[in-house]
Amino acid sequence: MVSAAVINDSRAKAWGKLVFYCFLIWVFGWIVGPYIENNISTYKQIVQIVEERDIDSAAYMYMDSVGSYDGEYYLTDSFKHSKRDDYGMTKAFFAGILSCFLILGFGWRFIMK
């Protein structure tokens, strides 16, 4: 009987903790978070931009972010439009890619021994 009471007590504590943490989420989402948004001007501006532009600020990959597509399109077309010969698959561009692999090779040989 005692052990059953102890088990019940610990279950109640566990559920109590769960409810308490849920309460903390509510406090952040509905009190602290909005308070910071409304009272720190930079945050207020960022929130306004996020809302206005419909930016998913929680996106983890470039595909999930609208700016990436528009930016890619804008930049590619800008460079093509400028008709410059230092844009594209130039020697300098390949040097950049090669540098990446040389750095990794160097690291493999000397740093990650």
Place this chain on the structure above:
Amino acid sequence: MAEGSGIVVDQGKWEWSEMWKKEDWWAIWIGFFLLIAAMFVYFPHSGEMKEIINKAEAKYGQAANRTSAIKTIAWHQLSDAKKKAEAKNISVGKWLKSFTGKTHGWKDNPLDAFFMSKEKADAKADKAKAKYVKKKASEELAFATALAAEKIAEAAGFKDVALNSSASTAIDKWRDAKLAAGAAKKKTSVKPYNQIGKLIGLGVFFCILFGIPLSIMGVPFKKFALGFVFVYAVTVLAWFFSNQATMKHYGIGYAFWAIFIGMLISNTVGTPKWAMPAVQTEYYIKTGLVLLGAKILFEKIITIGTAGIFVAWVVTPTVWLITYWFGQKIINMPSKRLNAVICSDMSVCGVSAAIAAASACRAKKEELTLAVGLSLVFTAIMMVVMPIVIKGTFPVDKQMILGGAWMGGTIDASGAVAAAGAFLGEKALYVAATIKMIQNVLIGVIAFFVALYFTTKVETEETGAKVGLMEIWFRFPKFVLGFMAASIVFSMIYTGFNSELDGLGRAMIDKGTISGGSDLFRGWFFSMSFVSIGLATNFRELKEHFKGGKPLILYVFGQSLNLVLTLLMAYIMFYVVFPELTATI
């Protein structure tokens, strides 16, 4: 699979049966099944996309190309018209998006996440319409000003620098107004929805998609299905919280909520035993990673030219290696795996790189959790602090490009990069997001590098056994091959479409097979894996990995180095080596 130990281990001799008995292979099969299905859906529509692009060229092409001195209004109109070519907009694509949709955004009423009546949708649309009318009027005014300025510059043959500059400024203002009006217009098309039935249907589909292969691997389908109900319900809950307005503003996304809710359950009331057969962290992650591979398109690295490649592809591996060395030699990180995962998320692109590196080096769940947690905290801070620093300290003429490149190369998550970039302006947003995109492509290289390093060096050191080529093959995490294969195949298809017609790759791959196909599932798979991580993580074990605050020291050191090197490289490349190219942005 050694789920209990928290590490997935492939050991033993190669047998062909591995291809249907190991989750690494099933991740590849499921991933490619979804990719091929998406190709079947979208590829037959390439003709329609070509037509849209050709029509745009016919309408605006000539006017757009009448000068290369400035980006004229017609140039932007051509760009906008070509962007309308998106294969995912076909009816099947729209249905797929709706069926695989997560919970909707909500602010005060939790029911809005699942259901919205016609009356409420209409009221919301009406409210948005008033705002749109205002934005539209501003856009029209800005357009008239831009048009007038452009006409004056054109009258001088686009040869007067001052007139060109004032026309460009007016056009940029019109673009900003147009962006704002476009976003406001989107909000006027609120439609009623009921996501509950779709969420149930999607859950059944996922249960079958993962359950049947698992039954072949030895987990009874019934047991998996029962547990999956729980895992899926928690996953939906994670999306529900991440789509709450305040959480979205702070960039607290599904990864945080999935781990947090999972850990909350496992460390308070406990994860029910019957749910454990569906707690398949590695299985979901690897499948998501194979899908992720398809969007790592190599052609994208050229987007911002040589300057961008140096900022993203030279600084990133340098920071990765120095931070790894710092972790091993200076602060003596006890776990090489945790060291590698933190290096990856901090130097490459946050959560997605952490997932790829953790799977490639077979890191423990707690190690991935810790790395993701660090990344999320610093991302939230940097998203706010960096634009303030840039605005306060950078010369005005360098805020957009240099500031954008700096943020794109250092802030971990793409969404936060976009938000911080947009704070500075449209150009900063584009530069920042593009640098981040190029860095994203590096995930494949880093994951392969990490997998090879841990297979050939670290595991050899741990087991004391010499490894030959065959042994390397046995141990190598096979899903990495699927990830690489998806990346190479889709890069080739993407380039093929683009060489057929400029912009077709974007319409068919970016905005078709990927965002209308694999992307719809990838987020779900990653969130299910994070829920699984949370449900199997003991808070005490997590604390053990944080002993002495070494992971935090490592992250702070690496990120500080990243901030210095990225800024230096961006300045040198954009303003010393390629200033003329930079001026064309």
